Amino acid sequence: MARIISNLAMLLLFGAFTFQPESAGWLREQKSGYAFYYTAADKPRVSEYNKLIESGFKSVREFFGKPYKTEFSIFTHPNRHSLDSTWQKDWGMPDFKSECWMVASGVATKLDLISPAAWDKESCEHKYSNKEETQKLITHELVHVYHGQHNQSPDFSDITGIDWLAEGLATYASGQCDAARMARVKEALIANTTPNKLDDFWKGQLRYGFSGSMVMFVDQHYGREKLLALLPYNRVDDVLKSLGTNEAELLKGWKQFMLEK
Ligand SMILES: [Zn+2]
Numbered sequence: 001m002a003r004i005i006s007n008l009a010m011l012l013l014f015g016a017f018t019f020q021p022e023s024a025g026w027l028r029e030q031k032s033g034y035a036f037y038y039t040a041a042d043k044p045r046v047s048e049y050n051k052l053i054e055s056g057f058k059s060v061r062e063f064f065g066k067p068y069k070t071e072f073s074i075f076t077h078p079n080r081h082s083l084d085s086t087w088q089k090d091w092g093m094p095d096f097k098s099e100c101w102m103v104a105s106g107v108a109t110k111l112d113l114i115s116p117a118a119w120d121k122e123s124c125e126h127k128y129s130n131k132e133e134t135q136k137l138i139t140h141e142l143v144h145v146y147h148g149q150h151n152q153s154p155d156f157s158d159i160t161g162i163d164w165l166a167e168g169l170a171t172y173a174s175g176q177c178d179a180a181r182m183a184r185v186k187e188a189l190i191a192n193t194t195p196n197k198l199d200d201f202w203k204g205q206l207r208y209g210f211s212g213s214m215v216m217f218v219d220q221h222y223g224r225e226k227l228l229a230l231l232p233y234n235r236v237d238d239v240l241k242s243l244g245t246n247e248a249e250l251l252k253g254w255k256q257f258m259l260e261k
Helices: 007-012 040-064 080-091 116-122 131-150 163-173 179-190 207-222 224-229 236-243 247-259
Strands: 027-031 034-038 072-077 104-106 110-114
Touching (some): 034 040, 040 131, 040 163, 104 131, 110 116, 179 207, 179 247, 207 224
Parallel strands (some): 034 072
16 A cells, blocks of 8 residues: 655654664653653763753743643654664554754654764764754743644644644744745745645745744744644644634735735
């Protein structure tokens, strides 16, 4: 059976949690709200990583106004091979090879990431030395976990047309909608090269900017309470209905909002 995998699905994981932590040399530390798994190579960095995670927890709590519903696990993989083999098992895709920019994923029950100290070697887009970006990326994944814990599809395997919302929310709530990224979206709007449908927001080079700014628009136009009310929906039709709008109107409002920024 052919399976179509969207960029989002690749980030957000498919399938059941089948990973067996005990069998892979994982060490475990119980923290408040999460279990932290790491390998011996990362032992010296555990407290550094936990600081990043705890700062992300704080941002999530502030943005959503509530803590996580349940505890979850965080796996810090020593290298891409380890992350890929987990994703292969979780998604039931034995041949899956991640793209060089992919370093992490988050669903309701767990967050997987390549050890940030290994990003310089294992990733084409991320540098551990960029502390601010590293923090935001970890917070981004923690937002996916929070979203998963409130979504009708906790592992995001059964979603239709909400890539922009899931990724946009994680981008916006983690502070990744910075001025430079928003300026690039505005330039694209002026050049008339922005997507004409929501399905195309989480695509291409500006996917974080497009999706993040759409969620920023929803937050600032409809309000935080309305944005939070969208968390359970896994279908875009229900999202639009809840907002009392349609796709064309939403896009029109977003364009105006961004051009006035
Ligand atoms: Zn994401």
